Amino acid sequence: VQLQASGGGLVQAGGSLRLSCAASGSSSNLYVIGWFRQAPGKEREGVSCIDFSDGKTYYPDSVKGRFTLSRDKAINTVYLEMNSLKSEDTAVYYCATTISPAPCQVLITPAGPYGMDVWGKGTLVTVSS
Numbered sequence: 001v002q003l004q005a006s007g008g009g010l011v012q013a014g015g016s017l018r019l020s021c022a023a024s025g026s027s028s029n030l031y032v033i034g035w036f037r038q039a040p041g042k043e044r045e046g047v048s049c050i051d052f053s054d055g056k057t058y059y060p061d062s063v064k065g066r067f068t069l070s071r072d073k074a075i076n077t078v079y080l081e082m083n084s085l086k087s088e089d090t091a092v093y094y095c096a097t098t099i100s101p102a103p104c105q106v107l108i109t110p111a112g113p114y115g116m117d118v119w120g121k122g123t124l125v126t127v128s129s
Contacts, residue, residue: 001025003033003120005095007080010126016083021095021120023076031101033078035069036113037091037125044094046112049104050078058104063089087129092122 007019023030034049048069049058057069068081082089096116098107107115 001030001097001099001118003095003097003118005093005120005123008093008123008125010128011085013085013087013127013129015085015127016081017085017125019080019082019093019095019123019125021078021080023097030076031098032104032107033071033095033097034104034107034112034116035078035080035093035095036116037089037093038122039088039091042091043110044113045110046108047093048080049107049112051104052078056104058108060108082125085125085127087127090125090127092124094122095120 001023002025004022011017030052035047036044037047038044047063048067050069050071066084071078096119099117
């Protein structure tokens with residue numbers, strides 16, 4: 001499976017952006033897709049995860065209520081709607097998936113990035129204050 005992330009850009013604080021992550025290749029059995037971000041000098045952290053079969057989503061407290069993750073099963077694509085953006089949301093955002101079933105609740109914890117198997121190229125989100 002390959003992942004292609006898109007949608008990053010420059011936005012003012014308080015604004016919105018939508019990121020997309022399209023899966024291709026051996027994507028017939030997608031289990032979970034997560035979004036992660038990495039700011040300069042910081043560890044990569046999970047910001048959302050979706051169980052691709054039932055659509056259930058998970059978020060850490062840092063983005064809960066501001067970020068919304070959804071999926072379109074027909075085209076194997078997930079969308080991360082980011083609202084009320086803050087300067088601290090500035091980072092390179094990556095989508096990633098696993099090659100076997102995995103719990104989203106774990107994948108959005110600090111150890112989460114180590115549980116992902118396939119990563120897309122990052123897309124830069126810059127929030128100006």
